[in-house]
Amino acid sequence: MSLPRSNTGGNAGVLLPMTLMITVAALAAGGVNANRETPLPWFEAWSERVEEKSAELGVRIAELPEAEQIVDDGIHFIFDARSTDYFEAGHLPMAMSLPETEFDEKFLEIAPMLIPEQEIMVYCSGADCDESLQVSKYLVEQGFTNVVLFESGYESWVEAGLPVEEGL
Amino acid sequence: MKVILDFLGAGPRNGNPWVRAAAILSAIFVGYIFVRAALPKILDPLSFAKIIYHYKILPDSLVNLAAIYLPWLELLCGVVVILVPWWRAASGWLIAAMLVVFAAGMVSVLARGLDITCGCFSTSGEGETISGMNIARNTALLACTFLVIWAHSGKRFLVGR
Numbered sequence: 004m005s006l007p008r009s010n011t012g013g014n015a016g017v018l019l020p021m022t023l024m025i026t027v028a029a030l031a032a033g034g035v036n037a038n039r040e041t042p043l044p045w046f047e048a049w050s051e052r053v054e055e056k057s058a059e060l061g062v063r064i065a066e067l068p069e070a071e072q073i074v075d076d077g078i079h080f081i082f083d084a085r086s087t088d089y090f091e092a093g094h095l096p097m098a099m100s101l102p103e104t105e106f107d108e109k110f111l112e113i114a115p116m117l118i119p120e121q122e123i124m125v126y127c128s129g130a131d132c133d134e135s136l137q138v139s140k141y142l143v144e145q146g147f148t149n150v151v152l153f154e155s156g157y158e159s160w161v162e163a164g165l166p167v168e169e170g171l
Numbered sequence: 172m173k174v175i176l177d178f179l180g181a182g183p184r185n186g187n188p189w190v191r192a193a194a195i196l197s198a199i200f201v202g203y204i205f206v207r208a209a210l211p212k213i214l215d216p217l218s219f220a221k222i223i224y225h226y227k228i229l230p231d232s233l234v235n236l237a238a239i240y241l242p243w244l245e246l247l248c249g250v251v252v253i254l255v256p257w258w259r260a261a262s263g264w265l266i267a268a269m270l271v272v273f274a275a276g277m278v279s280v281l282a283r284g285l286d287i288t289c290g291c292f293s294t295s296g297e298g299e300t301i302s303g304m305n306i307a308r309n310t311a312l313l314a315c316t317f318l319v320i321w322a323h324s325g326k327r328f329l330v331g332r
Contacts, residue, residue: 020261028247
């Protein structure tokens with residue numbers, strides 16, 4: 004079986020197929036993304052993403068001093084959106100584990116304790132994580148109207164030397 | 172069956188029969204790895220964009236572009252290096268370039284002490300954390316890729332023109 008061989012060992016034999024592959028990949032990527040149900044925007048301000056998305060949801064951002072006050076007051080339900088392993092290693096005092104990936108299952112256990120006006124604070128590991136944003140979104144979709152997102156999260160809490168609890 | 176084997180095995184020009192066989196197996200292996208790595212990213216570009224963002228290498232404006240484009244280039248190169256023997260050198264060079272870029276990104280993450288997931292084969296935030304193992308794996312893949320390129324290039328490859 005004889006096959007055509009465009010590669011002659013010279014640059015031209017490799018550059019043309021490389022250019023074609025780069026172009027075809029770009030066309031496929033652009034075409035598929037444009038036809039997705041929710042296309043990923045071509046450009047997005049990722050460092051401001053949490054602020055933007057939480058504003059769209061009507062979720063307020065809490066900075067560290069407010070988060071500290073919320074923990075001291077003990078009025079809010081505090082949800083840790085990180086995975087259970089991270090929660091077990093250390094979490095904010097009085098926080099409950101509500102990982103983004105297990106929201107449906109865990110929320111069923113927690114829901115009977117909550118009313119729609121319940122004050123809730125959600126956090127994850129830090130400013131770059133978005134599990135807390137996702138859990139806030141789910142909570143808003145469930146009808147909760149007083150959700151606060153502690154954006155700088157667990158890392159800033161620990162860096163500030165504030166007390167943490169361990170275990171489940 | 173023979174036609175398929177002839178087709179997949181076409182292309183190598185350099186090395187003895189054992190080296191050529193190793194080059195074909197390497198092409199299939201590297202191609203499989205790239206296809207396997209591309210699919211979850213194509214299915215969930217948002218999660219892949221988050222992973223790229225966590226590397227903190229690209230400016231905000233390039234994160235989504237990379238998340239949309241890179242998996243398709245991985246997929247195409249993976250498919251071509253397996254199924255298009257006469258383009259193996261070309262797809263090999265692209266794969267090698269991607270492997271070098273990925274390894275550089277991982278080295279940068281380790282140097283900065285970031286504890287983030289690799290995003291190599293999964294877009295789950297709970298995937299494998301970047302470690303020296305990832306770089307070692309990339310280096311092994313790079314070696315396989317260079318074998319593919321060498322075996323499928325003209326005899327002047329790396330010998331001067």
